Amino acid sequence: MSCVRLGVILATLLLGWVLLWTTQGKGVVQDDPERNIAIPDVLLMPLQMQVAYNDEKIYFRYRWPAERAYVYHDMLRYEQGRWVRHGGSPVGAHPDGTYEDRVTMLVDDGKVPEFGRYGGYITVGANARFFTDQATPAEVQADPHLGQTLRQSDVRKYLPATRMDVSDWRGVVDEQTLQQQREAGYFLDLWHWRAGRSNAVGVSDDQLIAEFRLSDKGRGPYTTNWDAANSRPMWVFDREKAGIDALRWDTVQAQSPDFDGIYFLSEDLAKPFDPDHQWQEGDVIPRILHRQPEGSRAAIGVEGGPARWSNGYWDVTLVRALDTGFPLDDKMFREQGVYTLGMAVHRDATGSRWHYVSHPYTLGLGREADIVAQRFSGETPQWSDTWKDLTLFYPGQVNWPLLVSKAHAGAPDIAEGKPVRPRHSEKQLAIYGVEMEFNQEIISQWRKTLVVGLLLMLGVWFGLHRLMKNVRLNEGGGA
Amino acid sequence: MNGVHAMLVHFPLAFWALATLMILAGVFLSGRFAELSRAGLLPVLVFSLLGAVAGLVSGWLVWPAEANLYSPLARNHILMAIWSLAIYSSITLLIWRFGALMFQGTQRWALVVLALAGGLLFAITGTLGGHLAGSPTHFSQLLAAFGWTVYETFYVPDAVLVALLLLAIIAAGVGLTAKTGDKG
Known part of the structure; x- marks a missing residue:
């Protein structure tokens, strides 16, 4: 029998097993926001x-x-003259970190x-x-x-x-x-x-x-702090009580709240929205009013x-x-x-x-x-x-x-x-x-893996069988 | 059916374990014991296949078909059981066609590799069966140490499937292109 050929055939089986073992479980599980999937x-x-x-x-x-304290939940950021919501239920982690x-x-x-x-x-x-x-x-x-x-x-x-x-x-x-x-x-x-x-x-x-x-x-x-008719917050910080007019977006993004400071809007810190206030780019008003x-x-x-x-x-x-x-x-x-x-x-x-x-x-x-x-x-x-x-x-x-x-x-x-x-x-x-x-995808991939594994064994068996026929012929046996 | 399956699978497991030991004895030992091992191997393998078929059929009937497919552990159990059957079928056919010739020369290493691979596969199959029956063993922790948690379905990406098919073709092709008298 050819030692080289035998070695190659057995190597395919061993290499196949190594491939199977080292790559198992890969290729299916991944985030898919369209299907509400985030692992x-x-x-x-x-x-x-x-x-x-x-x-x-x-x-x-x-x-x-x-890792961090996420206390900023559902925020309104002033962007180019508009109040834009950064909140709501996301698929997986909120990209802005504005979920509690x-x-x-x-x-x-x-x-x-x-x-x-x-x-x-x-x-x-x-x-x-x-x-x-x-x-x-x-x-x-x-x-x-x-x-x-x-x-x-x-x-x-x-x-x-x-x-x-x-x-x-x-x-x-x-x-x-x-x-x-x-x-x-x-x-x-x-x-x-x-x-x-x-x-x-x-x-x-x-x-x-x-x-x-x-x-x-x-x-x-809590209640929702949003004036839908005017597309703006209903309540804002009262500077005399809170010491600020608004939070800042970079502070919210840092996600390191000062628990002794102001990081939320509550009834006793609020006043009605002032349309004459000069809001600055990056000002933030919580869309949640605590009470x-x-x-x-x-x-x-x-x-x-x-x-x-x-x-x-x-x-x-x-x-x-x-x-x-x-x-x-x-x-x-x-x-x-x-x-x-x-x-x-x-x-x-x-x-x-x-x-x-x-x-x-x-x-x-x-x-x-x-x-x-x-x-x-x-x-x-x-x-x-x-x-x-x-x-x-x-x-x-x-x-x-x-x-x-x-x-x-x-x-x-x-x-x-x-x-x-x-x-x-x-x-x-x-x-x-x-x-x-990923149940259906995994079942499908599992079926394919099962069948291909069998084909690999079939290939190895066929190769060995052919080699052995030659061995028998070389030794003077029948075909 | 769970109890029937647990009873029936003892037969292929016992025969496969015995066959693996007989192959190793037949390859590595000499004397009367080795001769007996070589001579008695084919009946043991044939009985193992009969037992395996009974085990597979009874196993499939333990749960509804839908549950078999939805359970990662059951999927793994089925996959490993079928692969075990396939590899011992390969050994059986080789022994049936070529008999003692398989224990001679370099080809005996093929038997050793196939038997050890089969032994590993049926050990995994049995371990998974234990999990399914509510009796896990530490062997699964060994598998986890080598990178596979048995609760995860065993599957590979499409690219690897293609590579495996190529390996299968190579293995078959190497045998197919061998010529009589080829000494390598």
Whole structure:
């Protein structure tokens, strides 16, 4: 047998294997804004938590790394005589960095049992906002409940039983059933701390998930500062109170806010827009006006005043009454109670679905749980250095209808009530989430790889077979 | 079907492991044990292929077809299983056609390379099966250390596919153009 020819044939197999191994996973995953796809550079991030409570209040402390503090949210920049918006929900990171950091927490008291097993996945319905197959504004506006009753134009988080068909966001159950569900506690409390739209006035937004992501009753901590009729801000800084007429664009772009200075516009710093003021190129007025919230929506405060970012970390402590008195909006905490939490963080100027989420974790008040709240007496908790370390992951485009469908091998396990945490790690879920964003392309490429790999083996076998026939002939055997 | 599959795949895995050891023994050892290994290899390989077909069919039926295609782990399991079957089929055909001749001269190195490649492939296949059954092993961490996280679908770009096809053509062409009496 020719040693050289044999060597070449075997080398093709080995070289092919090296090529396969070193280039696997490449060539498909890439940002595609047209399809609402933007893959974060990092798929996992840490979050540390501590929880404490006394007779009246409960405190949640969150700490997470963030390269910068993004507190400027939705800004109006004066450009060539016009007020131009730099904000709004982007695909992935906002190119101007004008999108706020956030930490959010879903809370349940056992009335949404599947939340305890599958966490936030149950809130991600069909055709959600910023999914590749998102429902169009026209479709949502035409819907009797989401469009005409709630006046919405996109599909956001909702709970499965608020729909007649879990795979159809349109089929909202009737109003009476929704009301009965709420009274039965079938909703998730949503603590929603916003670095740009709530923190500056020392509060967290307070919302809930039912048939939509709804706000608690009452007045929210911000309103839109835009005079649409005149295409200009409605409110501007009052120099006598704020010491400035406007922020500057280069300051906003630097993303290093002075937490002791003015980086936001609030009612007590504002005055009505002055059309006679000589606005300068690069002047910036926030498109968000902060105000003190009222009612149920004002239930969550930031302990110790606005939270701060320093040395690469946000450190946020939220505080709320154990019982807010709003049982249709909030989940109440009680001694000896066990609750389910699901946390999420937005950082790096991202919004909507570009967040990092946690598995569901239990919280115990005087009970064993994943996170045990520390009871204390006095006015404020004395935090220790003992943190609950969590790993958050980028969830990609995976929704609840998919998870309970035949396309998910674990659907029977879900039907049997087996929880997700023992089955899938955060890393695994992050990778699956990204792959789902390119599912058809990856399946196609996988098929081609499978077939071409077989062809390579066929080529090697054919080459060896021909060589061996010659060997047999050389040795005097038959053909 | 999951239990049936778990039972059936023991046969090809055992036969392939045995066949790989018999090839290595047949190539590198001498004496009675080596002779037995060479003589008994073909039946072991044939049984392994029968078991592999049963394993593949039963495996495909564990989940709905859609779930098989949507799961990155299942995709990888299927790909590695089919490639394992292909490489041991190659070995089987070579042993069937050329028998003891494959253990002689330089061509025995072809058997060694194919057997080791097959061994690696079926080890990966089994590891992925363990993951799918909820029993991951540390072997996947070894694969990760070498650059492949098993939760990521194994696929390559089109340019690499073209290169692989060229390699396949080269391999076939090198054999096709060999002449009788060619000593290299």
